[in-house]
Amino acid sequence: MISLKDDTIKKRAFGAFLSVMVSYFIPSMLQASVGTAMPQILNDIGGMSMYWWVFDAFTLSMALVIPIFGKLSDIFGRKYLYITGLVIFIVASFFGGISHNIYWLIGASAAQGVGGGAILAIGPAIIGDYFPSKERGKYQGFVGGVLAVASVLGPLLSGYLVGTVGWRWVFFINIPIGLGAILMDFIFLSKTSPNTDKNATIDYRGITTLSVMLFSMLLGFTYVSIDNTWFERQTLALFFLSAIFFFIFYRVEHRQKNPVIDFKLFGNEVFSIFNILSFLTEFAMYGSFIYIPLFVEAVQGKTALNTGVILAPMMLSAILTSIISGIYFSKTGKYKLITITGIILMAYGLYRMSYLTPSSSDMTLYIDMIIVGLGMGLELSIPFSVLQGVVSKKELGVALSSERFFNSVGGVVGAAVIGTVVNTYYEDKISTLPKILNYVMPKEFLQWMNNPQLLMEKQRIISSSPIFARSTLESLLNEMTNWFSQAINNAFFIAFLVMASAAVVAIFLKRVKITN
Known part of the structure; x- marks a missing residue:
């Protein structure tokens, strides 16, 4: 320093x-x-x-x-x-x-x-x-x-x-x-x-085994998030390969004088808890917020610019509380109350969002975004600041990068798990549609019926369908919109449960003296 x-x-x-x-x-x-x-x-x-x-x-x-x-x-x-x-x-x-x-x-x-x-x-x-x-x-x-x-x-x-x-x-x-x-x-x-x-x-052996382990695991979750293939052979093989190389990596690192990841760091309770919180927070936020553009554009029928405008209050409120929490921590050295308050606010905002409907007003969305943003800002800068004070100088880079690593992995896993819930719910609803639709609906509609992005093209699809089928098609698309809205509600509710569990984890944070 x-x-x-x-x-x-x-x-x-x-x-x-x-x-x-x-x-x-x-x-x-x-x-x-x-x-x-x-x-x-x-x-x-x-x-x-x-x-x-x-x-x-x-x-x-x-x-x-x-x-x-x-x-x-x-x-x-x-x-x-x-x-x-x-x-x-x-x-x-x-x-x-x-x-x-x-x-x-x-x-x-x-x-x-x-x-x-x-x-x-x-x-x-x-x-x-x-x-x-x-x-x-x-x-x-x-x-x-x-x-x-x-x-x-x-x-x-x-x-x-x-x-x-x-x-x-x-x-x-x-x-x-x-x-x-x-x-x-x-x-x-x-x-x-x-x-x-x-x-x-x-540590070449550590880097190699870590790379294979992470690539296999993340690629497996990526396949799941895209195709909902938890039990396909390729996905199971990737997860199995990841587990094997994690064991090898763990053994290798315990023998290295200068390991890529020093597992002794996880003996530091504050270090471990903040990494868990980073994983859970990104699991919930990234896993659910990737559906905000689809909710605004597919469910509510608005534009991409509207998505940016709706997200703006969240980011602006996050800027405010991020700066405030950083200054507060610098002056007091206290971080537990800030962290728990931020997580609770994010959880409450996500809970409110689990009740959004196609007819929800912009003001409702703005309020939800502000609540989540206030919590996000409180929690955003604290982990970096605390971790820098609880590890030695020679471990600073790996300690801080570990927080970013768990954050990134949380996002990938969250997208896979929450995406599976959303897709399964929506596809189950689609499967209840009568088979007679195969004879009266446009071919384009039938090919993309399981893809929610179809809902962004409602007017074009209706206008390109036979006149006798337009009324039925419009009613059907409106019902599919409601189904997809409910699927997104499930995403936000799961995110709320994950953030609630993060709040419980944060309770176990201990106050430690931050060194210079």
């Missing part, structure tokens, strides 16, 4: 903090913006059947590399690994922008996940290097605010770019921002981290 008594060092530390914020902004904005552009992307390059792989490739590769980059930054220092992550992300953004088919785009998304994983793994550790524990909470709060701003700005900027210069600029826009971030990193970041261990060695 660097002393901030000298004015020159203070300015350098603040410059490093700004470079981290700019770097964090890029992958966060991309995650939020690609979804808005996807309809136009698919219209241009095709690949509707591979739709979800664009998102899952990013998430999977990011989760895979986070613990690895976190450990490597403890060995070799933060600066050049951080810049490497930015370079990978920029190059991948360029290839994403020139994609000519869906497979090219999926590959670019996977590469962006690698770069984004490096950024998200190392960024918090950089703040830990430059600021004492009494100030970290405040700065982590501002980083949380940046993430919220990116989530709001992403869909709005994406909608504007798609409507003016085309969807490719959703990727190209990252290049100048990324180059600016790299320039700031060269200027402000120290050449090596204060925690660098020159005698440390790379």
Whole structure:
């Protein structure tokens, strides 16, 4: 950690903090913006059947590399690994922008996940290097605010770019921002981290076994989230392979002097509980909130821009409470009450959302979003700030990256589990439809009947059907809309139950003295 008594060092530390914020902004904005552009992307390059792989490739590769980059930054220092992550992300953004088919785009998304994983793994550790524990909470709060701003700005900027210069600029826009971030990193970041261990060695066996274990597990959950295939051979084989390599990884790491993940860290109760909370929170939030655009656009029949507007209050309230909680933690060192309050607010907001209907007003959605956002902001910056004060300097990178890792895995698993519930409920309802529909409904309708995105094309489908079937088709589509709304209600209720369990876990947090 660097002393901030000298004015020159203070300015350098603040410059490093700004470079981290700019770097964090890029992958966060991309995650939020690609979804808005996807309809136009698919219209241009095709690949509707591979739709979800664009998102899952990013998430999977990011989760895979986070613990690895976190450990490597403890060995070799933060600066050049951080810049490497930015370079990978920029190059991948360029290839994403020139994609000519869906497979090219999926590959670019996977590469962006690698770069984004490096950024998200190392960024918090950089703040830990430059600021004492009494100030970290405040700065982590501002980083949380940046993430919220990116989530709001992403869909709005994406909608504007798609409507003016085309969807490719959703990727190209990252290049100048990324180059600016790299320039700031060269200027402000120290050449090596204060925690660098020159005698440390790379745990190649740990990295290899961890990579196989994570890739198998995450790919298995990805298959489940896309195709609802829990008991297919390929899914079971991937989970079995993951279990085997977890056992091998565990044995390997206990024999290493410098392991990728030191399992002794989990003997620290605060460390373990915050990682569990990170997993549960992302399980609930990512697993359920991926259905917000579908609820707004498919159930309520609104536009992608409406989705961005409805999400904005959540992000703005998250910015407010993220900064407030960071400042409060910096002044008091207290974190248990903030964490529990944030989780309870998120749980309450999700519970309210489990009662949304196609006729719910925008004001109802705004209130729900604000409640969830207030809780999200309270909980957002605290884990980073606390974990930096309960581990040693040499373990800072791997400790902070572990929180991001459990967060990413929680999102993948949550999407698979909640997605299974939503799809099963909706498909069960669809299966009750009479077989006579096969003779009177448009072929396009029958082919896509199990796909909720069909509901976004209701008017076009009705107008293209035979006149004698239009009234029946309209009634049927309205009933299917109600079914899908109920399926999404189930998603939010499961998310509420998960957040309620997180609140119980948070009760066991103990107050510890945060060291400088």
